[in-house]
Amino acid sequence: MDALLIAAGIAFGAVFVGEMGDKSQLMALTFATKYRMRTVVLGLVIAIGALIGLSVGVGAAAGNLLPTDWIRLAAAVMFIGFGLWGLKPESGDDEDEGPIKERRTGLLTVVTAMFLAEFGDKTMIIAMGMGSSYQPWGVWIGGTAGMLAADLLAVFAGAWVAKRIPEKVIRYVSSGLFLVIGVLLGIEAVTALAD
Secondary structure, eight states, rough: OOHHHHHHHHHHHHHHHHHHTTTTHHHHHHHHHHOOOHHHHHHHHHHHHHOOOOOOHHHHHHHSSOOOOHHHHHHHHHHHHHHHHHSSSOGGGGGTTTHHHHHHHHHHHHHHHHHHHHHTTTHHHHHHHHHHHHHHHHHHHHHHHHHHHHHHHHHHHHHHHHHHHHHHHHHHHHHHHHHHHHHHHHHHHHHHHOO
């Protein structure tokens, strides 16, 4: 039990500090301006739990075998697609589906985007390394809680912004952020693939 608590505490601190100012916080803030808080939080929990779980399970030894640069490039394309899709004017055809449709598409968007964008990122590397050295369940619990805590700070900031800024402005700004994140991920992936 002590090993689990120690691993959880160390993982929480390492991942929380590692996530401060990371792109996942910017993504969480952007999602919070676009989707309901419940949808964003659930999406973050699923994506982060799966990512940290995969990282701990794989461990540091197998980490070099994963094609993270190609996955990062796929994430870049997806973000650019989300950015362009967000610029499309909202149509009134789907109004009758409302919250049900938003929950499905929003949750899928948050889970997929967060998982792909963070795949191969420093958080995953931290969890892999710690998973090979510390009690794995403790690393998973602490790492998941640390990343979720850092990203929830951004979610609450995004929800606050969404209540005070017109929806059209939020749509253009969030689309712009998706495009910027996509371009940066693309540059990072192409640079890594070129080396």
